[in-house]
Amino acid sequence: MKTVLISGASVAGPALAYWLRRHGFTPTVVERAPAPRPGGQAIDVRGVAMEVVARMGIEAEVRRARTRMRGMSTVDGDGNETWRSTEMTFSAGRLDSGDVELLREDLTSLLYERTRDDVEYVFGDSIETLEEDEHGVRAGFERGESRAFDLVVGADGLHSNVRRLAFGEEGRFIHPLGTHLAIFSADNFLNLDNWQVWYREGDAGYGIYPVRGNTEIRVTLGFASEPPGHDYGDAERQKRLVAERLSGLRWETPRLLKAMWEAPDFYFDAMAQIRAGRWTKGRVALLGDAGYCPSPLSGQGTSLALVGAYVLAQELGRAGGDHTKAFARYEERMRPFADLNQALATENPGGAASEESIDRAKNAISLDAG
Template identity: 40%
Template structure:
């Protein structure tokens, strides 16, 4: 398709939503620039999965095989009891499981999306936008590098802490905290590690998780609830490490191992968990997608899916409509019900799975053991959807090509 030079689009953020949007826009002839604050691709991160309607999109993009080839090797979910025993086991083939077929490290998916889009996209690393000024026919963009350029449209895809969102909407979108904090890091693999996702619940509302990867290391995460909102995500890295060490004290299981590995890790990510509930996703010639627009939290397991689906839909609607206002309206009309459904968390989340007492932890583990039993798994399987039907669940994806 010939390039439409009258439609220069700037995409902010080179994680998952941004490169996916760029890929599809270039398929429709748009001239796309992606700007990323980091000096190179940010390849860190934990296990994510590509499921539901997102799988259809990666099939359309021709990258499903590449994703399968980068599988994390995870074989399923184990709930670890208070004495280190396996309280419940959910293989990835089971009806109830947290592991999917398209399980991949975030960084590996970022690389795949970049590789499939870079030929036709102008990627600029180590720069960011500092100001936006909308005009009737274009948007003036001021960059930290000192450049000023004009684009017909600007799309924010720079994550839950999006700085571009604030330039576009001020303080309008609201971050809805769940009172939960989570830290991710990579630690050395040991001989006693296995290829299960191991989930351990400690007293005082703490959860530790160890997950395998395909790099010969282990992805560890530490999550905890706090009644009073803190600002851990704004602390310097060394202070964040100190907070985590304090939280891990006396937690049991592999807590001491994680504590000892914290000082040596160079990819610590520590943030407050919440949802972005934005009343609108566009204004004039600017819009947003992915976590910047509608982060559902890692608890939902649907952040990657929303990023891929939102990018596909927005690009498709821009190709379908001559007026960007109509495209933005159609994008929101199709995506908003799906996003709202995904953002509905089970009642009591996350407090129910972060018990305070030893008794509460015991009850939680006992329930997990019951759910993992063969009779329950078999019963659930009788009422589960066919995998092919599951791919279409949630949203009816248009075929834009």
């Protein structure tokens, strides 16, 4: 039975652990956070990724957890509505689609609950070193004792630690898209009723939508800029930067910035893609955002993670644990799919990709390819 160390317990990591168990592997998931991470924006499960969810047996739960938006508006700086739709939203696309929008934390919770009884989770730790030989990989940890595994998978996001250790520094792979986003939650002081509101002036703006039965709002603040060289662990500095860039906006900006300073789940990062010539090296593989992040601007990061997890585990199972063969097939099958979905973020700078492009990209892979 092959042992696999997975770094990251968001979406890709637990999904991979689920499928590896079903192919006879023994996965261990290590996560720097002390527990599954709360907060985050609404994410989409689209196209073939919905089939992955169905095969996991959690489609009903995913659909129950979906957001319930009735539509959306755009407003000007005085709060006057300039456009509205009851057919789509910027965050989810067409409301009559079979795709599902839900909160990231709800999906990660479902995946964790689905796997926690038969997968080893190690929270509050991180991989510090990787030493590979012909028999496997010895992983050194920041807190725990070093352990040997047959394979290692980096499912640890845009700023992947595994990618840095095994493939090289982040700068070789990251491609900023010229935008930064901040995401946080707050009380629904705008009294929104399953309705999104978006406001933009110049190169800055924000979107607001209610969640949790309209008791909370999730806020996405964004602005165009070059990478500021911020410290990803310095939330106070990040908040100052966001407040500085959005302070000239009107409407509800002062109240939103005040809520940002008080938010317990503030997240900030550059919108960027990971473009790597290869996602596997020796006994190490990259999965999801760690290998082929399309950026939230594509709306497809979650779907790529779910499909990638399924395909990687499937190929390892088919190859009888021969990772060299399995990794080659994983890259062969996933790369065209990843390329099409990454292209969604750059097709229409400053706006959404076309419905035709989204429909083509979200279904551009077969789960049962031989």
